[in-house]
Amino acid sequence: MRKEFIWVGLIGLVILIIVVGLEWMKVGQSEKPKSLVMTLKHSALTSRAFTWYTESPNTDSILQLVKGSNRDFDGQDVITITGSTSKVDVGNNHVQGTHKAEATGLEPGTVYSYRVGSGKDNEWSTQASFTTESKEMDEFTLVNVTDSQGITEGDFDLWGKTLNKAFEIFPTAQFIVHNGDLTEEPEDEVAWDHFFGKATKWLTRVPFMPVTGNHDEVNGVADRYTSHFNLPDNGAEGSIVGTTYSFDYGSAHIVVLNTESNIKEQTKWLKKDLAGTDKPWKIIAMHRGAYGGKTYNKVEDWVSIFDQYEVDLVLQGHNHEYSRSYPLRDGKIVGDGGNIVNDREGTVYVVTNTAGQKFNEKKDDQFYHQVHFQNQKQMFAGVTIQADTLTFQAYDVDGEKLDELVIQH
Numbered sequence: 001m002r003k004e005f006i007w008v009g010l011i012g013l014v015i016l017i018i019v020v021g022l023e024w025m026k027v028g029q030s031e032k033p034k035s036l037v038m039t040l041k042h043s044a045l046t047s048r049a050f051t052w053y054t055e056s057p058n059t060d061s062i063l064q065l066v067k068g069s070n071r072d073f074d075g076q077d078v079i080t081i082t083g084s085t086s087k088v089d090v091g092n093n094h095v096q097g098t099h100k101a102e103a104t105g106l107e108p109g110t111v112y113s114y115r116v117g118s119g120k121d122n123e124w125s126t127q128a129s130f131t132t133e134s135k136e137m138d139e140f141t142l143v144n145v146t147d148s149q150g151i152t153e154g155d156f157d158l159w160g161k162t163l164n165k166a167f168e169i170f171p172t173a174q175f176i177v178h179n180g181d182l183t184e185e186p187e188d189e190v191a192w193d194h195f196f197g198k199a200t201k202w203l204t205r206v207p208f209m210p211v212t213g214n215h216d217e218v219n220g221v222a223d224r225y226t227s228h229f230n231l232p233d234n235g236a237e238g239s240i241v242g243t244t245y246s247f248d249y250g251s252a253h254i255v256v257l258n259t260e261s262n263i264k265e266q267t268k269w270l271k272k273d274l275a276g277t278d279k280p281w282k283i284i285a286m287h288r289g290a291y292g293g294k295t296y297n298k299v300e301d302w303v304s305i306f307d308q309y310e311v312d313l314v315l316q317g318h319n320h321e322y323s324r325s326y327p328l329r330d331g332k333i334v335g336d337g338g339n340i341v342n343d344r345e346g347t348v349y350v351v352t353n354t355a356g357q358k359f360n361e362k363k364d365d366q367f368y369h370q371v372h373f374q375n376q377k378q379m380f381a382g383v384t385i386q387a388d389t390l391t392f393q394a395y396d397v398d399g400e401k402l403d404e405l406v407i408q409h
């Protein structure tokens, strides 16, 4: 009798351990959003787009917004939007969920608080807030970074620190342009976790506009990269959606090109796109350098279109060194060689080193280089446009200003 009691007791204990264990695993698999990032998909005045991941692919995609900062989400004025969920095979027999949602019809120049999640109580992101573009805005700054390209958590610490310093120097910057090579290996989901995790403070508050690099699209495949961003689909025919697009902010028209594929078709699209804007400032963002080197043969037609439509500034990446060109037109230096470019006389091409761990040895100086160095420090640039003046300022991660250029219309 006593023996039987012990057996029943033991079996009961085992069942209890299993039940508690299963509950604990459920908690471990919380469907809290990760890798949350805000982008622009349609007008910066009236919309914001969002992407996030969850460990499980079987959860809904809900976005909630409410006017004002630090609001709760219980009131009548909360806007609830249902987005879409897709499955992503992240390797090792693991499938995660990618979620995309967009808020449109927002009021310009207005602060909104938002959160994303599955809709269940304990499965919301931390709330964040953003401000839509104001119609009366007369000045804005964008932060430019490139090649964060990390593998380890430590690599992405450098990326986070670079953005922290960028927003310390340019606290009112209204969006970020990243010139490509976000991670070293696009199939490495742990790297993406760190990429977003280390910069979440900024990526959830100001729109993040990425360019496709050779570490983002590999052999014509950019699935993992595009699964992380909800971007404009107004790009070139035949390009992977989200790898070529254009958007407006204030008085600037910004065109994102993809140097990794579909070059010819992009040439036609680029021409049409630049012909169709009435914005006075034209900025291009692309990964590989447009000028000089091997890329030049492939994108020579792009460069003549930049000349034709008087593009002001071309933001680039890939070289992991700092360079700024003289203003160039028809393959020649124009202007007086100073640090002011007047009257749309030429296009300036820049590479703002890297926001990550990899520095290349400084390449040979070329005729078009006005400033060219390797300082072995992470860098970022602020591009400020106010009326007829564009100011480009490049800093290192310690906050030291290393270059400045003014473009005057």
Ligand SMILES: [Fe+2]
Pocket (backbone or CB within 6 Å): 147, 149, 180, 181, 213, 215, 318, 319, 320
């Ligand atoms: Fe790179």
